[in-house]
Amino acid sequence: MSSEQKVLFIESKQGRFVVSSTPKPTSPPPGELIVKVQAAALNPADWKIQVFGVFYEKYPAIVGYDVAGDVEEVGEGVVGFRKGDRVFFQGHFVNEYAGFQQYTRARAEFVAHIPKQLSYSQAASFPLGLATAAIGLYANQPSGIGLNPLFDSSVNYSGQAALVIGGGTSVGQYAIQLLRYAKFGPIITYASGHHSEYLKSLGATECIDRKQVSLSQLPEVVKKLTSAAPIKVIYDVTSYDIDSQLISYGILADDGRMVLAGESKLKDKIDGDGSKKTVVRVFGSPYIPENQEFGKAMYKSLNKLIEDGDLVAKA
Ligand SMILES: NC(=O)c1ccc[n+]([C@@H]2O[C@H](COP(=O)([O-])OP(=O)(O)OC[C@H]3O[C@@H](n4cnc5c(N)ncnc54)[C@H](OP(=O)(O)O)[C@@H]3O)[C@@H](O)[C@H]2O)c1
Structure with a gap:
C-alpha cells in the first residue's frame, strides 16, 4: 500500500486550496486512532480560516472538522474501538487531526461509533455544529x-x-x-x-x-x-x-x-x-483544555442519543 495519501491543503496564509499529497499517518500514539476518512462535511469554519487566515501558524494547512470514516489503526490503551469500526469525530486545527485528507489521527476520547441508521455523510454532519x-x-x-x-x-x-x-x-x-x-x-x-x-x-x-x-x-x-x-x-x-x-x-x-x-x-x-x-x-471544540472533560462526556453519550432519536442529523 502506498505510504502517500491525497490531501486538500490551504497552501499559504489566506492562499488557495490545492490538492496535493503527503505521507499517510501510521502507528498512532497511545490513546489515538488512525481513521480512513469516508466523509468530511463542509463547514463555515473552512472558508473563514482560508479567508481570514486564523487558527493556523504553519502552512500548508489542512482544514475539515466534521469527519466520518473507518478505524484503520488503534493506538495503545484505546478501549472500545477496533479496526474497521465506523466512527465519527471532530477534526482539530492541527494538520494531523483535520478531515480533508484520506487518513487522519483522532483522539479516541473524542470519537463515537456511527449508529447503524446513519450513513458516513449523515454522521459527518454532527461534530462541529x-x-x-x-x-x-x-x-x-x-x-x-x-x-x-x-x-x-x-x-x-x-x-x-x-x-x-x-x-x-x-x-x-x-x-x-x-x-x-x-x-x-x-x-x-x-x-x-x-x-x-x-x-x-x-x-x-x-x-x-x-x-x-x-x-x-x-x-x-x-x-x-x-x-x-x-x-x-x-x-x-x-x-x-x-x-x-x-x-x-x-x-x-x-x-x-x-x-x-x-x-x-x-x-x-x-x-x-x-x-x-x-x-x-462558545468555542465549539472539545480539544481546547477547558472543554475536554465535557467533550469526553459528550462523545460517550452521542451514539445512544442518536440511536434513541434525541438527536437527528442536520437536514
Ligand atoms: N463560536 C464557535 O465556535 C462557532 C462554531 C461553529 C459555528 N460558528 C458560527 O455560527 C454560525 C452558524 O454556523 P453553522 O455551521 O451552523 O451555519 P450553517 O449551517 O452554514 O447556516 C446556514 C444558515 O444560516 C441561516 N442564516 C444566515 N444568516 C442568518 C441570520 N442573520 N439570521 C438567522 N439565520 C441566518 C441561513 O438560513 P436561511 O437563509 O434559510 O434563513 C442558512 O440556512 C456561523 O457564523 C459560524 O461561523 C461559531
Missing part, C-alpha cells in the same frame, strides 16, 4: 451556561422558555434539539419561514419568520408569545454586531443565561448594568 451547541448550552462556565454537563436524561427545565436566534443554521438545529432534551418549553426560534416545519419536528414550539419580522421587532413578538414565561435561555447563533447582540440581551430575563456563537461585543455595554444575566461566547 453539535459541539458548538452542546458546549454552549450544557457545559459548565466558562465554556457554557451549564444546563446539563453530563447529558443527564432526567434534567428537566419544563416551564422555562428558551429562544434560538438563527434556528435554521446547523448550530441552531442542534441547540433546539438539546433544549428539547432538557425539556425546555416553550422553545421559540427565529429563522426563515421555510425551515419552520422542520424546526418544529426537532422540538421548536414556535417559529418566528425572520423574513417577516425584523430583529428589532423580535423583542415585541417574543413578549407576546411568552408574557407569562420570560426567556431564561437564549442561544444566539447569528448576531455578530453590537446592535443585534444588545437586542438578544434585552430579550433575556434578568436572571437568564445567553450563549453567543459569534464574538461577544457586549462586555463594555453590560458590565455593571446591575443585572444577573450571564453571557458566554
Whole structure:
C-alpha cells in the first residue's frame, strides 16, 4: 500500500486550496486512532480560516472538522474501538487531526461509533455544529451556561422558555434539539419561514419568520408569545454586531443565561448594568483544555442519543 495519501491543503496564509499529497499517518500514539476518512462535511469554519487566515501558524494547512470514516489503526490503551469500526469525530486545527485528507489521527476520547441508521455523510454532519451547541448550552462556565454537563436524561427545565436566534443554521438545529432534551418549553426560534416545519419536528414550539419580522421587532413578538414565561435561555447563533447582540440581551430575563456563537461585543455595554444575566461566547471544540472533560462526556453519550432519536442529523 502506498505510504502517500491525497490531501486538500490551504497552501499559504489566506492562499488557495490545492490538492496535493503527503505521507499517510501510521502507528498512532497511545490513546489515538488512525481513521480512513469516508466523509468530511463542509463547514463555515473552512472558508473563514482560508479567508481570514486564523487558527493556523504553519502552512500548508489542512482544514475539515466534521469527519466520518473507518478505524484503520488503534493506538495503545484505546478501549472500545477496533479496526474497521465506523466512527465519527471532530477534526482539530492541527494538520494531523483535520478531515480533508484520506487518513487522519483522532483522539479516541473524542470519537463515537456511527449508529447503524446513519450513513458516513449523515454522521459527518454532527461534530462541529453539535459541539458548538452542546458546549454552549450544557457545559459548565466558562465554556457554557451549564444546563446539563453530563447529558443527564432526567434534567428537566419544563416551564422555562428558551429562544434560538438563527434556528435554521446547523448550530441552531442542534441547540433546539438539546433544549428539547432538557425539556425546555416553550422553545421559540427565529429563522426563515421555510425551515419552520422542520424546526418544529426537532422540538421548536414556535417559529418566528425572520423574513417577516425584523430583529428589532423580535423583542415585541417574543413578549407576546411568552408574557407569562420570560426567556431564561437564549442561544444566539447569528448576531455578530453590537446592535443585534444588545437586542438578544434585552430579550433575556434578568436572571437568564445567553450563549453567543459569534464574538461577544457586549462586555463594555453590560458590565455593571446591575443585572444577573450571564453571557458566554462558545468555542465549539472539545480539544481546547477547558472543554475536554465535557467533550469526553459528550462523545460517550452521542451514539445512544442518536440511536434513541434525541438527536437527528442536520437536514
Ligand atoms: N463560536 C464557535 O465556535 C462557532 C462554531 C461553529 C459555528 N460558528 C458560527 O455560527 C454560525 C452558524 O454556523 P453553522 O455551521 O451552523 O451555519 P450553517 O449551517 O452554514 O447556516 C446556514 C444558515 O444560516 C441561516 N442564516 C444566515 N444568516 C442568518 C441570520 N442573520 N439570521 C438567522 N439565520 C441566518 C441561513 O438560513 P436561511 O437563509 O434559510 O434563513 C442558512 O440556512 C456561523 O457564523 C459560524 O461561523 C461559531
